[in-house]
Amino acid sequence: MEIILSLLYIFHQFFDSNIDLFYVFFVFVIIKELFLSKKKMRFRLFIFIYFLILYAALQIFSLEYVNLTKLVVYILKFSINIYILIYLIEKNYLLKKLSKISYIISAFYLILLPISLAFKSELLWRLNDIANIYAKNRLKYFYVEPSELSFHISIIIIVLFNLFFYQKNFKSRIITFLFILTNSIILFMSAGLGGMIYLLISLFILISLYIMKHMSNKVIFVSLLILCLIILSGVLGDLQNSGFFQRVTDIVNGKDSSTSYRFNTSFTVMKEMLKDTYGVGVGFGNLNTDYIRNKFSAYGLVDVISNSFMYFIAEGGIICLIALILFITLLINKIKFTSITFQLPMLLFILLYQIGGGYFTNPINWIIYGVIWTYPYNKNISNLRLG
Template sequence: MEILMALLYCFHQMFANLPFVSKTLTGNLDLFYALGTLGIVFVIFKKKRDISLLIICALPIVIYGIIQGMVIQNVEMQKLLVNISKITICISLMILVSRKIHDFKIKKFIDYICRIYIILTPIAIVLKQNDYLWRLHDTINKYNLVRLNLFYIEPSELGFHLSIIIIILMYLIIKEKTHKVQAKYIIYMIDCLGLLALAGAYGSSVMLFSTIIFISFIIITTKVNFKNILVGYGLIMVFTIITILFIVTKSSMYMRTVDTLNGKDSSNSYRVNVTQEFTSTAITKTEGIGVGFGNLNTDNTRKIFKSTGMTAVVAASYPYFIAEGGIFAVSYLVLLLTLLAINVGIKKNMLLANLLLFSFLYQIYGGYFTNPLNWIVYGLILSSWTPDKIELEDNI
């Protein structure tokens, strides 16, 4: 099971990135959607008690989507139905993970993923001119014209996946008592950080470091002991060294941070300003109904919101979902995030807190709502599983 999920984690978007695949299919050719579809079958035929949970989570989306289809003029029904279906599949994936994670060996899963990344790293470096593994001549990010995406649809997706693994690796390094195994995890961490740098995933990197620093600060200040203080100093040293290296080498991340602080990064300015503008405009112009699920990326909607400066689709999960779903989407998000936060609060665990905070921060100005990986994280948080069980697993 663990090796299968590791392969899915590394290659679930590989078919969407093929050169002959239509752009309209790029966001839909995800093998995790297939797993989520199996999750629906699993719920219906194997775990009938979970049908009520699927209905509670998905039925409001379906009903509201139908209402939007009836009241919104010029709504593209095909896009609306596809988006509703994807959300339902993601919810079923969340339920499947929450029910099956107790049998899952996280250490094995991480170990397999990191071994795959270590194998892919030299291959990617050797094949740096390959336009399947790399995004060559990036027209969006002026700071990194050549960015690594491996088998994901874009470099930012690679950064997102790597960040999740880095968060888990940090937890394993801190909790592991065997020095040999700790050394192995540190090697994995270095490789993941190297891939993150090659991806030039600015948003993922900033959110990752912000999450780790914030949660670490909370833990160290609320529970002062020698180990936590040592971990705190260790993190400060690591981030100080990384920051110095970025400054000395004048890395793209450092240059972009400087430009962002000085208001010179047009990409970030566009993402922040236009995202806020079209989200608020979508709610006010549609009287809180939204433009329709899956309908923000349409010619008709772009014409409506041309005054906001929206000339291209902005990848921003929560604003995107709110613009499409209106006040209903705001309510749905508040309930979902509250439920997740309550579960993290009950378990009081650094790993789950880091995963939730990173997922939340990343989706404010990045990602997309129907990204299966977010819902897998939600399932992990909502399950009866706790990270303390990791320590009971055998090292490999």
């Protein structure tokens, strides 16, 4: 099962982000589990779907235009994601295998690295990227875009960092350390700036928390050494397109249009959508339609709202804003001191990444939410080990 989940993690966007292989996998899991799972689990899923459909019906009757096909697809995707969360909370399976899955994924990433360098094909790269003026050739592996590679690999790096700090075996630590370095090089070759920045913030928090919990000169030295090596690997990875530092400079000086669109324009568009619909939202799955794009183009909407939380609120309205605040509060409440070096940096990364972009209905988000939710049940963080 670990190999299947690892391959899904690498290839789940192979066809398209809307034809996510994790959806296909969990549809089969749902069919199986609905007949075998506890009544409590089925009841939770039923209650969620019931209220989701009820609210969708309200949108249909109150809005002037709703694309029914997109709405139904959205409800199905969202329901699968909620099931993923419930499944992981109930089964607590993935947590037990997290270290092994991270090793397998890292090994696959490492195997793909020399292949991608030897054969610069459009299957593994985004070549002559017209959307990014800072890096024309960006590594993406089998994801829909390079930023998705940076997102996926950053999650693995956070897991590996926790493994490295808490592993007792020297050989295992060396392997983990090498995977951290190679994954960092791949991360910088993707030129996914959001993933890099949010990862560095999360790692800074992770290392700070670890130092506070295990204060010693050795811990401080090793932590700083690893951080310096990651930055060095980033510089080496950046040599191939030398756009990272230039873009950081432009962001600081307020010259990066992409960053402005993600935050300023997205907030303005979301606010106007809520005003126009009296807080109901433009309809689940409806934002990505020609009708909505044309209607709100005057406020700067070009394609979609890049900020995934604002996207969710714009489609779902005030109700979804309240639900989002409650859900994040519940996740924060699940953080325990014994496992804070894993839970807090991982939650921080997921939230920051979705503020900067990403997809709210990306099943990876909900898998990570499930892992964060259940992590305290692992009595001691040192239990996170290979095998």
